[in-house]
Amino acid sequence: MQSVTDSVKNSIAGSSFIRKMFEKGIELKREFGEDAVCDFSLGNPDVPPPSAAYGELIKIAENAVRPLGLGYCPNAGLPVFREALAGMLSEQQKTPVQAKHVIATVGAAGAIVAFFRAVVDPGDEILVPSPYFVEYGSYCGHFGGVLKPVRSLLPDFRPDLDAIEKAITPRTRAIIVNSPNNPTGVIYSKEDMQKLGAIVERVNEGRERPLYLLSDEPYRAFAYDGAEVPAVLPLTRFSVVLGSFSKTLSLAGERVGYFLANPDMPDVETLLAAVTLTNRTLGYVNAPVIGQRLAAALVNASVDLEIYDRRRKLMAKVLTEAGIEFTMPKGAFYFFPAAPGGDDAKFVDALLAEKILGVPGSGFGFPGHIRLSCSVDEAIIARSAEGFKRAAASLA
Amino acid sequence: MQSVTDSVKNSIAGSSFIRKMFEKGIELKREFGEDAVCDFSLGNPDVPPPSAAYGELIKIAENAVRPLGLGYCPNAGLPVFREALAGMLSEQQKTPVQAKHVIATVGAAGAIVAFFRAVVDPGDEILVPSPYFVEYGSYCGHFGGVLKPVRSLLPDFRPDLDAIEKAITPRTRAIIVNSPNNPTGVIYSKEDMQKLGAIVERVNEGRERPLYLLSDEPYRAFAYDGAEVPAVLPLTRFSVVLGSFSKTLSLAGERVGYFLANPDMPDVETLLAAVTLTNRTLGYVNAPVIGQRLAAALVNASVDLEIYDRRRKLMAKVLTEAGIEFTMPKGAFYFFPAAPGGDDAKFVDALLAEKILGVPGSGFGFPGHIRLSCSVDEAIIARSAEGFKRAAASLA
Numbered sequence: 001m002q003s004v005t006d007s008v009k010n011s012i013a014g015s016s017f018i019r020k021m022f023e024k025g026i027e028l029k030r031e032f033g034e035d036a037v038c039d040f041s042l043g044n045p046d047v048p049p050p051s052a053a054y055g056e057l058i059k060i061a062e063n064a065v066r067p068l069g070l071g072y073c074p075n076a077g078l079p080v081f082r083e084a085l086a087g088m089l090s091e092q093q094k095t096p097v098q099a100k101h102v103i104a105t106v107g108a109a110g111a112i113v114a115f116f117r118a119v120v121d122p123g124d125e126i127l128v129p130s131p132y133f134v135e136y137g138s139y140c141g142h143f144g145g146v147l148k149p150v151r152s153l154l155p156d157f158r159p160d161l162d163a164i165e166k167a168i169t170p171r172t173r174a175i176i177v178n179s180p181n182n183p184t185g186v187i188y189s190k191e192d193m194q195k196l197g198a199i200v201e202r203v204n205e206g207r208e209r210p211l212y213l214l215s216d217e218p219y220r221a222f223a224y225d226g227a228e229v230p231a232v233l234p235l236t237r238f239s240v241v242l243g244s245f246s247k248t249l250s251l252a253g254e255r256v257g258y259f260l261a262n263p264d265m266p267d268v269e270t271l272l273a274a275v276t277l278t279n280r281t282l283g284y285v286n287a288p289v290i291g292q293r294l295a296a297a298l299v300n301a302s303v304d305l306e307i308y309d310r311r312r313k314l315m316a317k318v319l320t321e322a323g324i325e326f327t328m329p330k331g332a333f334y335f336f337p338a339a340p341g342g343d344d345a346k347f348v349d350a351l352l353a354e355k356i357l358g359v360p361g362s363g364f365g366f367p368g369h370i371r372l373s374c375s376v377d378e379a380i381i382a383r384s385a386e387g388f389k390r391a392a393a394s395l396a
Numbered sequence: 397m398q399s400v401t402d403s404v405k406n407s408i409a410g411s412s413f414i415r416k417m418f419e420k421g422i423e424l425k426r427e428f429g430e431d432a433v434c435d436f437s438l439g440n441p442d443v444p445p446p447s448a449a450y451g452e453l454i455k456i457a458e459n460a461v462r463p464l465g466l467g468y469c470p471n472a473g474l475p476v477f478r479e480a481l482a483g484m485l486s487e488q489q490k491t492p493v494q495a496k497h498v499i500a501t502v503g504a505a506g507a508i509v510a511f512f513r514a515v516v517d518p519g520d521e522i523l524v525p526s527p528y529f530v531e532y533g534s535y536c537g538h539f540g541g542v543l544k545p546v547r548s549l550l551p552d553f554r555p556d557l558d559a560i561e562k563a564i565t566p567r568t569r570a571i572i573v574n575s576p577n578n579p580t581g582v583i584y585s586k587e588d589m590q591k592l593g594a595i596v597e598r599v600n601e602g603r604e605r606p607l608y609l610l611s612d613e614p615y616r617a618f619a620y621d622g623a624e625v626p627a628v629l630p631l632t633r634f635s636v637v638l639g640s641f642s643k644t645l646s647l648a649g650e651r652v653g654y655f656l657a658n659p660d661m662p663d664v665e666t667l668l669a670a671v672t673l674t675n676r677t678l679g680y681v682n683a684p685v686i687g688q689r690l691a692a693a694l695v696n697a698s699v700d701l702e703i704y705d706r707r708r709k710l711m712a713k714v715l716t717e718a719g720i721e722f723t724m725p726k727g728a729f730y731f732f733p734a735a736p737g738g739d740d741a742k743f744v745d746a747l748l749a750e751k752i753l754g755v756p757g758s759g760f761g762f763p764g765h766i767r768l769s770c771s772v773d774e775a776i777i778a779r780s781a782e783g784f785k786r787a788a789a790s791l792a
Contacts, residue, residue, distance in 0.1 A: 001663040002605040004514045004670040011677070012669050044468045049460055057457030057686075064449050072440045072648045106502060106651070109679035117538065118400045138677035142513065142538070209398040252468045253685030255502070267397045273408050274400040281407070281534035283505035288684035289649030290453075 011138070021348075025357050032355060038384035040372040041357040043182065043334070045250040047303045047375075053249065056297040060290055073289055075280040076272075077104025077258075081287075081296040085258050088299045092220070093241065095233035095263065103259040103275050104287035107252075108218045108244040111259040111275075112139050114282055115240060116174075118274035119212065120145040124173040129159040131336065131366030133182050133216075145173070149365045156327045157184040157336070159192055165199050174212040175200065179229060180219040183364045183371035184336040185329020187223060190230040197235025204238055210266075213239040218257075219332040221248045221302050224309050227330040237264045240271075245295045247333075248302045256291035308333050311374040314381045322388035323396070335372040336361065341395040344370050350394050354387030407534070417744075421753050428751060434780040436768040437753040439578065439730070441646040443699045443771075449645065452693040456686055469685055471676040472668075473500025473654075477683075477692040481654050484695045488616070489637065491629035491659065499655040499671055500683035503648075504614045504640040507655040507671075508535050510678055511636060512570075514670035515608065516541040520569040525555040527732065527762030529578050529612075541569065545761045552723045553580040553732070557591050564599055570608040571596065575625060576615040579760045579767035580732040581725020583619060586626040593631025600634055606662075609635040614653070615728040617644045617698055620705050623726040633660045636667075641691045643729075644698045652687035704729050707770040710777045718784035719792070731768040732757065737791040740766050746790050750783030 004012075021041035028037045063069040076082065082099035090097045105111035120126075122144025128136055130149035137147040150163045164175065177196065179188040188196075200213045215232040220243060223229050232239050244257035259275055261268050279286070286292075312329060319326050319337055326337035339347035344360040344367050351358055351370075361369035374381065400408075417437035424433045459465040472478065478495035486493045501507035516522075518540025524532055526545035533543040546559050560571065573592065575584040584592075596609045611628040616639060619625050628635050640653030655671055657664050675682070682688075708725060715722050715733055722733035735743035740756040740763050747754055747766075757765035770777065 001666075003661075003663045003667045005517050008514050008670045008674065009666070012666070012673055042468075044464065046463045046467065048463050049466060051461065053460050053466075054457050057460055058454060061450050061453035061457065064445055064453055065447065067442045067444050067646075068440065070445060070449075070647050070649050071442065072438075072642075106680055106684075109681055111679075113679035118404050121401050135677060139679065142678065246468075249466075250463075251466050253466050253682060255681060255684050265399075267399045270397075270405070270408070271399045274404045277408055278404065281531060282538065282678065283507075283509035283535065284502055284680070285505055285651060286649060288502075288651050288687060290686045291684060 021357050021359050024352065028355055028357070036355055038356045038380050038387065039376060040374070041359050043373045043375055045247050045252055045303070045375050046377070047250050047307050049250045050298060050301040050303060052298060052301060053294060056294050060293050063293070070289055073286050073292070075286050076276045077102070077287055078289065078292045078296065081292040084296040084299040089241070089260055092231065093233040093260070094231040097260065097263060101261055101263050101268070101272065103272065103279060104292055105257045105259050105279060106284045106287055107246060107255040108216060108242045108257040109135070109139070110255065110279070110284050110287070111242040111257050112214070112216060113142065114275050114278045114284070115214065115242070115259060116140045116145055117143055117278040117282060118271065120173055123171055125169060125171045126174050126176060127164055127167055127172060128176040129164070131157070131183050131361060131364035131369070132176070133178060134363055134365065136176060157181065157186045159188060159196065161192060161195050161199065164196070168203055168211070172211055173209070174214045176214045176216060178216045180222055180331025182219065182332055183334050183361070184327065185332045185334045186327065187227050187229055187331040190228070193230045193232070193235055197239070200236040200238050210238050215239060215241045217241060218244045218247050222305065222308060222333060223331045224312060225330060229331065233262050237262055237266065245291075249295065249298055250303050251291060251294065254288055254291035254294070256287055256295045308374065311378055311381055314378055315372065315374050318381060318385045318388055321385065322392045324388065324392050333374045335374070336369050337372070338369050339395070340392045342368050344368055347391065347395060350391035351387065354391050356384050356387045356391065417753050417755050420748065424751055424753070432751055434752045434776050434783065435772060436770070437755050439769045439771055441643050441648055441699070441771050442773070443646050443703050445646045446694060446697040446699060448694055448697060449690060452690050456689050459689070466685055469682050469688070471682050472672045473498070473683055474685065474688045474692065477688040480692040480695040485637070485656055488627065489629040489656070490627040493656065493659060497657055497659050497664070497668065499668065499675060500688055501653045501655050501675060502680045502683055503642060503651040504612060504638045504653040505531065505535070506651065506675070506680050506683070507638040507653050508610070508612060509538065510671050510674040510680070511610065511638070511655060512536045512541055513539055513674040513678060514667065516569055519567055521565060521567045522570050522572060523560055523563055523568060524572040525560070527553070527579050527757055527760035527765070528572070529574060530759055530761065532572060553577065553582045555584060555588055555592065557588060557595065560592070561595050564607070568607055569605070570610045572610045572612060574612045576618055576727025578615065578728055579730045579757070580723065581728045581730045582723065583623050583625055583727040586624070589626045589628070589631055593635070596632040596634050606634050611635060611637045613637060614640045614643050618701065618704060618729060619727045620708060621726060625727065629658050633658055633662065645691065645694055646699050647687060647690065650684055650687035650690070652683055652691045704770065707774055707777055710774055711768065711770055714777060714781045714784055717781065718788045720784065720788050729770040731770070732765050733768070734765050735791070736788045738764050740764055743787065743791060746787035747783065750787050752780050752783045752787065
């Protein structure tokens with residue numbers, strides 16, 4: 001019975017490693033109890049939202065008793081939210097941005113899918129440094145786009161700019177950068193970003209169909225040790241920026257993000273009209289209004305990033321003491337250590353035997369490493385120390 | 397500069413009539429003042445949400461101060477919401493439904509797009525009785541599906557079942573029914589629905605790729621004069637039902653809906669797994685959690701439908717007194733009267749001259765009529781009476 005398309009059937013069969021670990025985790029927790037399992041598999045921010053969220057939700061509740069308090073809003077978002085975003089992004093991106101350049105979306109994921117729908121023709125290629133967030137392949141694949149990973153440089157996962165430049169063909173429609181990076185936690189340097197921007201400008205000189213630099217930055221606020229995440233808009237006119245409040249406000253489930261097009265982009269109005277249209281016709285219609293109002297009020301707020309920094313330092317200690325090699329992440333909340341012995345599947349299995357959950361790097365297009373998410377309490381990280389040691393020793 | 401795809405560029409150019417009227421409305425209101433314009437162009441429910449929404453939002457606010465209170469939830473939805481939906485839908489659909497048969501979605505629009513992504517291969521055909529909600533074409537078109545309208549029978553917009561049966565080809569993947577209907581307000585009879593279910597069962601006898609009956613029913617609760625909206629699941633095993641809380645809870649902007657697959661469908665697990673997957677990979681990830689919690693608590697609640705019924709009776713009076721022909725709607729909150737003289741564009745223009753906004757039937761694949769939405773106050777309907785008379789007289 002062909003109840004679904006073959007392509008979707010295949011996707012179900014090869015479904016995300018992250019989700020598989022999620023299910024394995026549920027199984028282990030059921031068998032051994034919640035406290036026995038150290039689950040580093042999911043990137044679900046577990047820190048409470050800023051305390052101001054409570055008062056803002058009360059205000060929204062008061063608004064809900066009014067006609068159209070929770071009704072449809074313009075497809076591009078509530079004016080109050082777009083204004084707030086424009087203010088925040090002007091500063092962050094070191095470029096004057098107006099509300100009309102910003103579109104409220106169903107999370108950053110909704111933004112990227114709406115963007116791809118607007119610009120991708122079947123056969124178009126999307127470059128991304130690997131390792132990478134595996135859903136990018138689905139996001140462009142819905143519309144016939146083909147993701148082309150370009151392996152990053154070890155040991156510190158810098159993007160390989162020469163290889164990226166060589167991989168560009170007339171069909172390349174976008175280069176994705178995700179910095180701070182999921183799964184490595186690496187922040188790309190200003191120098192590398194400037195070079196990348198220059199490549200994009202150069203390629204676009206003779207082009208009728210622009211090549212876009214797509215900066216997916218849900219983790220922008222998550223930078224440690226005073227690290228700077230370079231502004232993207234000044235790098236090339238052909239830049240678009242996606243972000244969300246999922247991590248900064250621990251609001252992932254409410255699905256609020258944004259799409260920002262560079263105001264200096266040639267024909268930027270057409271791109272904005274297109275993403276506003278696809279945001280509607282893909283069935284999002286508009287970003288959730290309760291979340292929009294909440295994010296508008298808290299646009300510059302953030303969860304306590306010190307919590308994530310302490311976890312980062314503790315996880316570094318745990319891995320070091322277990323003799324596991326890793327690059328210290330400067331951003332996000334992930335570690336991407338090397339698998340002792342080199343086989344990420346074996347390492348994940350050895351960790352599973354210790355009731356520790358991680359995701360094999362193969363799930364991010366980069367075998368030989370694993371991803372550990374520090375969106376869990378410090379106590380869990382501390383508790384995992386002996387298990388990491390035993391698992392690493394078993395593979396040495 | 398080809399900043400977007402040609403297909404999206406064309407869509408922008410031919411953008412929705414409804415939105416065009418929306419913009420025209422803003423213009424008129426700016427020029428003549430809010431009170432001077434009678435805007436029947438948009439289906440944005442303007443009645444306040446049930447008063448219980450206030451208390452429920454307060455509870456959600458209290459929940460928001462907890463870790464993961466607003467974090468990601470399972471892609472198919474919060475268990476508490478799916479359970480609530482299963483209970484409500486078991487009764488409504490006269491068929492036992494379990495939580496696993498229901499997926500929470502970003503409105504009914506998100507449900508239909510996720511479903512089409514799961515089942516539509518390029519070249520597949522989707523049948524729909526016309527007039528129809530014009531976005532259906534985009535929803536299946538994203539994935540290469542082709543919408544095939546089948547003209548309904550006048551004067552009362554019954555679906556033409558013979559014509560629908562004749563229009564079925566081996567590539568027909570789904571038949572959409574939308575009852576109570578947008579834009580006509582018609583509720584399909586139990587007899588017609590049973591015949592349609594029988595057609596679907598018959599077609600599927602020799603089929604490897606099932607033909608689905610897709611019931612899009614955001615207006616199910618909006619039935620007047622004791623009219624019954626027949627349950628859909630008993631009609632054919634190959635039925636799927638989409639709904640939302642946009643209208644019943646005046647929650648359209650928060651984007652909460654659901655997808656329900658018939659528990660008796662062969663291989664139903666595959667379809668459910670597929671829609672759960674596409675719900676994730678289309679970037680929805682999960683339906684907004686604040687909305688899910690609100691709808692879970694208010695799953696059987698509703699705005700005051702008496703308000704809509706009074707408006708319906710008043711609009712009927714206004715149109716009758718203006719000598720405009722129409723079928724009395726039994727459901728939803730729309731009227732779809734005939735244009736005096738037969739030209740819907742001319743009628744819309746004549747109404748515009750009276751500062752009355754409606755949408756030409758051409759925008760619903762059915763020229764010669766116009767759509768009027770009664771999601772506005774009775775005072776506005778009353779105020780429009782003289783304008784309707786003059787506009788109709790000018791075309792007689």
